[in-house]
Amino acid sequence: MHNNVYSISPAVYWLWIIPVACFAIFALRYRHNKVKLVDGVWFNLFFFSFLICLGFSIIGTQNALLINTAMYIALAIIVIIILTFMLQAFFFIWNGIIMWRRESHTLANTLTLIIGIVLLLEPIVIRLLQPFLPKVINVFFTNLGDSVLFYIFVWAYNFLTVSLLYQFNRPKPDQDYIIVLGAGLMNGDQVTPLLAARINRGLAFYQQQLAQTGKKAILIFSGGQGPGETTSEGQAMLQYALQQGLPAEQGIAETKSANTYENMRNSKEIIEQRPGTHNTIFVSNNYHTYRAARMARQVGLNADGIGAKTSLFFIPAALIREYVAIFLKYKKWHIFFFILALLSASAAAYFSTR
Numbered sequence: 193m194h195n196n197v198y199s200i201s202p203a204v205y206w207l208w209i210i211p212v213a214c215f216a217i218f219a220l221r222y223r224h225n226k227v228k229l230v231d232g233v234w235f236n237l238f239f240f241s242f243l244i245c246l247g248f249s250i251i252g253t254q255n256a257l258l259i260n261t262a263m264y265i266a267l268a269i270i271v272i273i274i275l276t277f278m279l280q281a282f283f284f285i286w287n288g289i290i291m292w293r294r295e296s297h298t299l300a301n302t303l304t305l306i307i308g309i310v311l312l313l314e315p316i317v318i319r320l321l322q323p324f325l326p327k328v329i330n331v332f333f334t335n336l337g338d339s340v341l342f343y344i345f346v347w348a349y350n351f352l353t354v355s356l357l358y359q360f361n362r363p364k365p366d367q368d369y370i371i372v373l374g375a376g377l378m379n380g381d382q383v384t385p386l387l388a389a390r391i392n393r394g395l396a397f398y399q400q401q402l403a404q405t406g407k408k409a410i411l412i413f414s415g416g417q418g419p420g421e422t423t424s425e426g427q428a429m430l431q432y433a434l435q436q437g438l439p440a441e442q443g444i445a446e447t448k449s450a451n452t453y454e455n456m457r458n459s460k461e462i463i464e465q466r467p468g469t470h471n472t473i474f475v476s477n478n479y480h481t482y483r484a485a486r487m488a489r490q491v492g493l494n495a496d497g498i499g500a501k502t503s504l505f506f507i508p509a510a511l512i513r514e515y516v517a518i519f520l521k522y523k524k525w526h527i528f529f530f531i532l533a534l535l536s537a538s539a540a541a542y543f544s545t546r
Contacts, residue, residue, distance in 0.1 A: 200252050208245050214238035226361065226496065227486045229518070232353035284308030290505045303509045332541035339533040343526075344519075351515045355482040361496050363473045365401040367409045370394045371459045371474040371495065372433075373452060373484060374415020374425030381423045383432045386477060386502070391433055393500035394475040398438070411438065412462060414446040414455040424448075452480075453487045460493040477502045479510040483518060 218234035225231075250262045276283075288305020295301040322330055372394040375387045383391065391413070398409050411433060415425025424447035433443055446462060449455045456474070463470050476484050478499030488495045502510065519526075 200248060204248050204252070205245075207241075207248065211238050211242040211245055214241060222357070225489070226358060227354070227482065227489055229350060229354060232350040232357070235353055235357065236350070281308050281311035284311065284508070287505060287508050291509055294505065300513055301509060303512050307512070328541045328545055331544040332537045335540045336533055336537035339536060340530070343529055343533070347519055348515055351518060352511070355479070355511070355514070358482040358485065358497070359478055359499060361481075361498065363397075363496050363498060364471075365397075365404045366407060367397070367401060367471045367473050368469050369412055369459075369463050369472040370398060370409050371412045371414055371455070371472065372429060373455050373474060373476045373480075374413070374429060374449065376418060377421050377423070377425055377428050380421050381428055383428055386506075387425070387429065388432065389500040389502070390475050390477060391429055392436070393498060395433060395436055395438060397473070397475070397498060398442070408439075408442055410442055410444060410466075412444045412446055412459050414449050414459050416447055416449045416454075418450075452476075452484050453490065456484070456488045456493050456495075457491040460491055463493075473498060475500060477510070479507055479514060483514050486518070 214234055215238040218231055218238055221228065221234065222231050247262065247266075250259055253259070284304045285308035288302060288308055291301045291304060318334075372390050375384065375390070377387070378384050394411055398411060401407055401409060413426045413429035413433065415429065417424040424445065426445035426447040426449075430443050430445040434440060444462060446455070446458050449458050459474075463472060472493065472495040474481075474484060474488065474495050474497045476497060476499060479502055481497035481499045485495075485497050488497075
């Protein structure tokens, strides 16, 4: 079924150069370094330009059935996105309630609940205040708020892009060392289910590599002794791994680290003191692998990460913490943008009175 209404100029097909070029740049950069935030920008430029070119190409087929099907699919996706934005406050509140019931009542574990309440109340408060504020003030804060929210959203979307891409990392089964990153213990000396998932993921890779290549890796369990703990995380993890069947000579406990940066630095020191090749990977929970990989690069450790599965209800709050930790490292960018946003909002407020 053809319809000339849908015909487009053949010159439009030259637009395919854009997604091809963007993907080539992304692929070359990503192969060299998987933790650059800017690679999320290149991937998204490829992705959205690809969708646009695909749309033009479908229109160019002049096949009404194909075009209408593509339009319905696009419309369904747009509706889903709009509904997601409209209902995000309720989603965060629902997730926050689940976190409150299942996890400790810390600030970190109540992030989604707080964000949900703020998102729900923010438009209500603004509407209540607007009649009592001068027009110039309303215009200024509306423009400033919209700019800041858009900026935060773009950063968050880009962070989610690179974090998701990192989940497709598949290290070769030729590793000499597997670093398992620590987390808090329960009852002073027992691994939590979250920490057990990391250890089990490391042991699974160890067994898979052994079965495929016959090569035995050394597992380094990295974590110091935190407040309220009667032993170090590294020692508790090693003990757990031994109980799961890891040979004693294949496990090392690193017991001084207090955070992920120290996990990487101290593990690197242990590895460099040992002879032979130093092919290394690390294990953490899937939401944490991207930021942990950035820290590995910071200490000069050439190691990619693999992620252990995490309970779905825990992921939103965990990702928010990861995002905030990375977001705060780019203060100069944020100050620069905020100054621009202030100038833009001031200009809008000024011209609103003219």
